[in-house]
Amino acid sequence: MTSCASRYRRRGLLAAGATAVLALTLAACGSDNSSAPAADQAAKPTASSHAGHETMPGMDHSAGMDMNQAGANGLSDTKQGYRLTSQDTTLAAGKPVAYRFAITGPDGNPVIAFAPDQTKRMHFYAIRSDLSGFQPLHPAMAPDGTWTADPASLQPGSWRVFASFIPDSGPRKNEDFVLSRTLTVPGDAAATPLPAAAASTEVDGYTVTVKGDHTAGKAAELTVSVAKDGKPVTGLQPYLETYAHLTAFHEGDQAFAHLHPETKVSGNRGGPDLSFHAELPDSGNWRLFLQFQSGGKLHTAALTLHVA
Incomplete structure (x- = not known):
């Protein structure tokens, strides 16, 4: 089992050296076989998809480029011989669904x-x-290595799914991987603009504030503060x-970033300030999703951060 610090050291600059890479991250992690409530729901579909071909009996995968840049930002289904494969290219809208996939190795x-992370x-x-x-x-x-994820009700549009894992055997044992595929949820998709960049947001009565001066390609500290009733x-x-x-996603290409706080865990007395190391290689808007737990309940806050 890895600690936040050790996970950061392995994954920390996942984005460095990649053109469309990620750097911030809310570790979005719900409970097994259940989803946390979606932070927001409307979407604008894009034409991001790949042609599929088979890599194992009964499953296919979307063709991805096995290259450092694609692998670093999570936008490929393939990296260093590992592939995210699935037969599911569409999922029904408006009801709980099952998405089945597998990770195939270089062989x-x-x-x-898989090593626990x-x-x-699997995240x-x-x-x-x-x-x-x-x-x-x-x-x-x-x-047999088939995973089943159970997303809650999905709205029509184009979606991307990411699998984050660490092989516990083979030539890339103990290395971090983030692979992704696109899928379609049929139906009329309402186009909703990305919310404007803001320093704070409200969720379940909590105020979450993000502070930091971020320039593309430069490392900086990001501080998240949590307050309630002032x-x-x-x-x-x-x-x-x-x-x-x-967890952070870049507007336009959905590049992925996953980062943990540098704040040391010491019992049930965290907050109000949490520090994150961030290095965002791409300018533009990043959508941040912060998950935190208080009073035995998990909360998800979302806001947009602009990087110069």
Whole structure:
């Protein structure tokens, strides 16, 4: 099991050296076989998709470029011989659905050995092309290596799903991977603009404020503060080994970033300020999703950060 610090050291600059890479991150992690409530829901579909071809019996994968840039920002289904494969290219709208997938290794066989990462062997995310409808999930794996994620009701549009994992065997043992595929949810998709950049947002009575001066390609500290009823919150509870998870997606290409706070966990007394190391290589808007736990309840806050 890895700590926040060790996970950061492995994943920390996942985005560095990539053109469309990510750097911030809310560790979006829900409970096994269930999704956290979507932070927002309307979406604007895009034409981002790949042609599929088979890599294992009964499954296919969308053709991805096995290159450092694509692998670093999570926008490819392939990296260093590992592939995210699935037969599911469409999912029904407006009801709970099951998305089945597998990770195949360099030998073409399904990977069944995964190292726990913050108590979970697989972190899975679904988000629409306009960066709405964010859902973090922890799917279940069958003995044959098939994973099943259960997103909550999806709105029509183009979606991208991300699988974050660490192989526990093979030539890339203990390395971090983030792979993704696109899928379509049929129906009329309402186009909703990305919310304007803002320094704070409200969720479930909490005020979440983000501070930091961010320029593309330069490392900087990002501080997240949590308050309620005008008072600083000092009772944040650990969730998956940290006080908060921060996940970020870049507007336009959905490049992914996953980063954990540098704040040391010490009992049920986290907050109000949490520090994150951030290095955003791309300018433009990033949609941030922060998950934190208080009073035994998990909350998800979303806001837009502009990077010069």
